[in-house]
Amino acid sequence: MLHANSLTPIQLPNVATVVYEQLRRQILGGALRPGQQLNIRQIEAQLGVSRTPLKLALERLQVEGLVSIHPRKGTFVTIFSPHDLRECFEVRIALEAQALRSAFDVQNRALLAELTDLFARMDSYFRNEATWLDELVEFMDCDRVAHVRMIEMSGNARMKEIYEHANVQGYIAVFGMRFSYSDTLQTQAEHRAIAAALHAHDRDALLVSARTHLERAGLRAVQRLSQHNGGEL
């Protein structure tokens, strides 16, 4: 949070953040495909920004593992193997389990209410097969926030930092591959189990349901990735 009397450089970081967010969304949304080279000049022109904020944004994306910058060759959207994905999910499982274990001592009502709301919203999507793809981006956004909130329940800021980094890789790969409709139904059911455990304040059920969800989500993601382009995106 910014203090009213603190002095912070405004212009550059803000533009970089905006660029970062736009590019990130393009990658997560699948508009920029894994393996695709980013045309820096074109992006500069399209966004109407100079090289410096774009560079800052790309560096930040590289830290998150979303792009790979190869000097003299170019900047590419990262390609993931099923192995990368499996690792991502293992990290997620370990972190989420630890976060939830400590979370139940916190009993943060506001957070619980927000999570309940997020899960209810996710459960309301995909009622129609014809339009479900349109809802996928929104659903995935909710999903991401819900998982981050569960980490936040632990009150451990470092864990959240590590998590956001690990989560993104799995996230983009899953997203880029596009879920099938039946994947979304399974995800919704798994979420309902988590929501029920949250609602009941049942710590054991929460740990089991969250773990089950991530394990199954990981399997689905690896399976989808393996089906695409012979194992690599």
Add this chain to the structure above:
Amino acid sequence: MTRVPVVVGVGLTPFAANRVDASIRDLVAEAVLACMEDAGLLDLKAVQHGLASYESDHFNRQMTLGAILHDALGLTPLPNVRVEGGGATGALALRTAWAYVQSGLCESILVYGGEMNGRSVSSATANGLFALSADADWEMMVGGTYTAFYAAMMRAHMQRYGTTEAQCAHVAVRNRRNARLNSFAQKPMDLTIDDVLRSKPVAEPYKLLDCSLLSDGAAAVLLATEDWARAHGTRFRERPPVYYCATGCGTDTMRLGDRYPEITNFRGKRAAAQAAYAMAGIGEPLLEIDVAELYDSYSGVEIQAVEDLGFVPAGQGGAAVASGIFDADGYLPVNTSGGLLGRGAPVGATGIAQAVEIVQQLWGELPAGRQVANARRGLTDTHAGIGTICVVNIFERRD
């Protein structure tokens, strides 16, 4: 020691359109012998109770058929009881047997049932006889037949949720395709969605290939306490124990017109499922059930069922079914036997045969392609009329 019944053995006859070679007694005896052999039970008289399951005196052209079958099987002077609950007869029979064992009335009980629904009468007569199980004063007299009631329900579902005929057709195609891996099935077929959509209209939106079959057949299941099973079933120790762990029942009004607030779904089925899930400790059925036999009397009924059983939220059934989530290689395979559409539906045997499929799945004894990997918990969904009596039974492997 728990009194939750275990399954000691199961037996079936092939389901067929016309078993000219056999009477109902022969069919039931065939299923019971198969069940004894499956259980490794040497002496049928060791069983403590009989339970006869059949729906119709008319189709079988025999009243007091329970006593006749009991006698024909050589079970006298053991106690016997007959259970009837329309289309849900077989499942209600198992539920009754569950209570008999749990209550301590007996340590073991043989549930046997069958029906001659095939060509013993013409289709028109069959429809007329089935219509007799609707409200004869207020529905049958104005031409109400079950196909018409089911069609009206599905039409309401389509209007409210946008469910399509192609989604229904997916069920008809898949269940008959599943039947191809079941040598006891009546109607294994390799169809396309278009084949179903182009088949003869019966009662819109249902076409001929959306409708289940009239069959001759029988089924038997031997239930007992675990102690009794260990002492008498010579094969019991060879297999992972399968418990009949939960049962739920719900009902609805006889007349479709009396239903409120809607006729898109089966209220009694929701009640039955909730009761069974509470008993089994199931919170999220799509995740916690590995395999299920659903009552697909018409293709769209399976779509309604996956919603009422809580596999997916209301309105999502059509899309869920079409996504392949319930196919043999899907997340929760249903009707691996072929269901009523593919395997057939001799009413008194249907609910028992559904249980037979689930138990064999849990034992892991089915052929590749039909066997669901690592199935540990299975469900049967059976109903009478238009969901007038609904029974949900749950079986669980515990090893």
